[in-house]
Amino acid sequence: MSFDVRPCGNLDEYGHALASIGQYFGHELNREREERFSRMLPVERMHAAWDDGRIVGGAGAFPFQLSVPGGTLACAGTTVVGVAPTHRRRGVLRAMMRAHLDDAHERGEPLAALWASEETIYGRFGYGRAAFAGEVNVPKEYVDYAAPTERAGTVRIVERDEALETFPSLWEALARVRPGVFIRSPDWWELRTLDDPPERRQGGGPKRFALLEVDGAPAAYAIYRHQMDWEDGVSTGKVVVQEAVAGQAPALAELWRYLLDIDWVATITTWLVPPDHPLFFVLAQTRRTRYRLGDGLWVRLVDVGAALAGRSYPQDGEVVFEVRDAFCPWNEGRWRLAGGEASRTDAEADIALDAGALGAAYLGGIRFAQLAQGGAVQELKPGAIERADGIFRHGLHPWCPEIF
Numbered sequence: 001m002s003f004d005v006r007p008c009g010n011l012d013e014y015g016h017a018l019a020s021i022g023q024y025f026g027h028e029l030n031r032e033r034e035e036r037f038s039r040m041l042p043v044e045r046m047h048a049a050w051d052d053g054r055i056v057g058g059a060g061a062f063p064f065q066l067s068v069p070g071g072t073l074a075c076a077g078t079t080v081v082g083v084a085p086t087h088r089r090r091g092v093l094r095a096m097m098r099a100h101l102d103d104a105h106e107r108g109e110p111l112a113a114l115w116a117s118e119e120t121i122y123g124r125f126g127y128g129r130a131a132f133a134g135e136v137n138v139p140k141e142y143v144d145y146a147a148p149t150e151r152a153g154t155v156r157i158v159e160r161d162e163a164l165e166t167f168p169s170l171w172e173a174l175a176r177v178r179p180g181v182f183i184r185s186p187d188w189w190e191l192r193t194l195d196d197p198p199e200r201r202q203g204g205g206p207k208r209f210a211l212l213e214v215d216g217a218p219a220a221y222a223i224y225r226h227q228m229d230w231e232d233g234v235s236t237g238k239v240v241v242q243e244a245v246a247g248q249a250p251a252l253a254e255l256w257r258y259l260l261d262i263d264w265v266a267t268i269t270t271w272l273v274p275p276d277h278p279l280f281f282v283l284a285q286t287r288r289t290r291y292r293l294g295d296g297l298w299v300r301l302v303d304v305g306a307a308l309a310g311r312s313y314p315q316d317g318e319v320v321f322e323v324r325d326a327f328c329p330w331n332e333g334r335w336r337l338a339g340g341e342a343s344r345t346d347a348e349a350d351i352a353l354d355a356g357a358l359g360a361a362y363l364g365g366i367r368f369a370q371l372a373q374g375g376a377v378q379e380l381k382p383g384a385i386e387r388a389d390g391i392f393r394h395g396l397h398p399w400c401p402e403i404f
């Protein structure tokens with residue numbers, strides 16, 4: 001069955017397309033919320049699928065820059081994907097992904113990226129799991145660091161306006177050292193990150209904005225809230241950390257000292273934490289964090305040539321990929337990466353793989369050798385995987401601290 005999929009033409013269509021996913025969250029149409037959301041996800045970047053004059057699905061693309069090794073690249077942030085339960089498993093998602101990736105390609109966005117609601121959905125469309133991330137729950141009795149650290153700097157609780165002024169540059173400092181960070185627009189900061197309507201607090205208190213300053217300069221920030229509870233006169237409450245961000249590890253560890261020391265709570269919780277987060281290297285008892293690892297950001301190379309040429313590489317070298325890409329056939333074929341330049345080639349391939357596997361390895365967090373463990377990468381010449389891993393390696397694991 002084929003469905004007519006096209007970009008939304010107005011806010012009315014936009015609202016109905018958003019409702020395709022919104023219904024699963026129990027949302028109702030809400031014009032004010034849709035208008036606000038359209039300041040981050042423009043109306044024309046929301047595709048709607050139509051059947052018999054009604055919208056039965058929606059899929060959006062945040063037009064942002066994503067940090068990659070050595071800089072940032074234009075990326076379609078695949079989001080708010082949903083299909084009406086009346087139309088499930090009839091090809092609506094497939095038709096929307098077709099329009100979504102064709103659109104990103106025409107716009108010259110080399111990448112698309114997403115957070116998956118389920119790991120089984122997006123591989124078929126060429127997205128690969130490019131990062132791991134997980135939840136951390138530190139019980140109050142296990143907050144000690146392994147080595148006594150000298151306290152550096154001071155933490156201040158700031159108001160929203162000061163947060164708006166100081167936090168974005170720290171987020172961007174993180175983007176300079178970690179791949180996988182999307183650059184937030186001023187609207188995103190104001191309407192999403194710092195916004196705190198009481199109806200979305202889920203029983204928690206208001207967002208607190210904490211700023212660590214070292215030598216008088218902003219060095220790290222956290223957004224958190226208290227979720228208090230008591231049992232038998234003892235606190236079972238939590239400090240829930242929405243995000244704690246810094247460009248430099250020592251500042252992040254210092255900020256976490258503050259968060260872990262807050263009195264009157266039983267647990268300090270956060271999520272989307274990469275496996276090489278500084279916490280795991282300062283806490284005395286890492287086991288006690290009950291770290292639960294899952295998939296983080298998924299990456300799709302919309303344009304293999306532009307994506308490969310658009311990141312930097314820690315070492316020179318040459319590798320020829322035989323890329324299979326049934327969903328975006330313009331990427332199919334042999335690509336030679338040499339000296340940071342990517343070009344089509346007739347040379348014999350070193351490695352054969354699907355576009356999804358190349359997307360997984362792209363940010364440097366997942367190695368070709370790891371992908372080969374699951375059969376996703378075939379080494380056609382001995383030593384090619386090790387060489388490719390040397391070229392693609394990145395010092396720090398990708399980290400996207402927000403689900404978009």
Ligand SMILES: CC(C)(COP(=O)(O)OP(=O)(O)OC[C@H]1O[C@@H](n2cnc3c(N)ncnc32)[C@H](O)[C@@H]1OP(=O)(O)O)[C@@H](O)C(=O)NCCC(=O)NCCS
Binds near residue numbers: 118
């Ligand atoms: C997930 C969802 C968008 C799928 O839409 P759909 O229109 O039913 O999907 P399609 O019929 O186009 O299916 C395309 C392919 O994906 C597969 N697929 C779809 N949903 C899947 C799921 N949840 N798990 C595994 N496979 C899935 C289909 O079996 C089909 O496989 P094929 O290529 O082998 O034929 C829809 O079920 C939905 O809205 N779910 C709730 C919200 C959600 O999870 N959104 C995704 C947010 S990231």
